[in-house]
Amino acid sequence: MPEITVTIVDHTNSPQLTPLIQKHLSDIFVDLLSTPSDVGVVNIRTTAIKPKADDQDLVLHFVENIANSYVAANMPGPPIKPIDGGVTRPGPNMTGSEFYKFPTDQNGNSMGQFKAVGYAKLAAHEAMHNVSGLNNDKLHPQGGVGGSPPHLPVNDANRKAFQAGLGKIPKQLL
Ligand SMILES: [Zn+2]
Numbered sequence: 295m296p297e298i299t300v301t302i303v304d305h306t307n308s309p310q311l312t313p314l315i316q317k318h319l320s321d322i323f324v325d326l327l328s329t330p331s332d333v334g335v336v337n338i339r340t341t342a343i344k345p346k347a348d349d350q351d352l353v354l355h356f357v358e359n360i361a362n363s364y365v366a367a368n369m370p371g372p373p374i375k376p377i378d379g380g381v382t383r384p385g386p387n388m389t390g391s392e393f394y395k396f397p398t399d400q401n402g403n404s405m406g407q408f409k410a411v412g413y414a415k416l417a418a419h420e421a422m423h424n425v426s427g428l429n430n431d432k433l434h435p436q437g438g439v440g441g442s443p444p445h446l447p448v449n450d451a452n453r454k455a456f457q458a459g460l461g462k463i464p465k466q467l468l
Pocket of ligand 1: 423433
């Protein structure tokens, strides 16, 4: 049975919002993992403290905005573009993924707060980059949650890419 264990790290102090995001995200991961003969198994939790290294396969950081990027603070790299609702940065030793509570447009203007399912789509998109190892040029043309911006439903290309990466998920930024 395809299975994944996911930890959301809440850096935004949003105890009312994160359980809703977690539920939507769990549904998306079940879909990404499922095959014609198997239903995916998703173990998902949210914590406000730094998780232990071997407690999960995948870590998704929920942060306020690009200015408060946890990935940029811990992994050097190019500036994050204002329009990005999240970022995934593969490094030599680990991969870091985050998504934003206050996303902006290409000019850096606030897009307001999203509904929980909107955040789940952003998180699922970064999870696609993280697990599949595909960059923007390879992932975004898939559409679905691989598209930019990400959309539901999940499509077959998303499932194929995600499942192909399952056995080789990189070490995660904790
Ligand atoms: Zn992307």
